[in-house]
Amino acid sequence: MGTFDHERRAASRLRLQIPVFIRGTDAYGQEFMELQKTFNISSIGALIVSSHPVPLEALLYVTVPVPSGPQWPGSEGNPTLRARVKRSGMLEGFHLLAVQFIRSLEDMELSVRQEMLAQ
Numbered sequence: 001m002g003t004f005d006h007e008r009r010a011a012s013r014l015r016l017q018i019p020v021f022i023r024g025t026d027a028y029g030q031e032f033m034e035l036q037k038t039f040n041i042s043s044i045g046a047l048i049v050s051s052h053p054v055p056l057e058a059l060l061y062v063t064v065p066v067p068s069g070p071q072w073p074g075s076e077g078n079p080t081l082r083a084r085v086k087r088s089g090m091l092e093g094f095h096l097l098a099v100q101f102i103r104s105l106e107d108m109e110l111s112v113r114q115e116m117l118a119q
Contacts, residue, residue, distance in 0.1 A: 013040040013047075022097075024060040026052040035065075045083065045100040053095055058085045060099060 016038060023033040032052050039047040046062070054060065063080040083099035090096065 013042045015040045019065060020048060021063040021065065022048060022050060022060050024054060024058055027055050048097045048099060050095045050097050054085050054088065054097055056085055060085060
């Protein structure tokens, strides 16, 4: 495990604690889904707390619960991002998962805009 601070970043991080549902398979092969939070987030990834140990390179589905009202254009329900676990560590009995989104938020925004223009 490496340190999570003072590293060169490809994208700026925002120190936001956003509630997220994470779904995946833990290090024991058990599927799980839990409501947790981010410690920080950027357009290409996030640092998420979890009660499950998750192996490196595991695929997770990260869903941001949004209040009722207008939905993410082109989707039904809450936006779900696919992410790979790139690093992990421990903090006060919880697992910290550094994940990289498979498709950046910027790429997703561009796709949504193109879809809206095509309509």
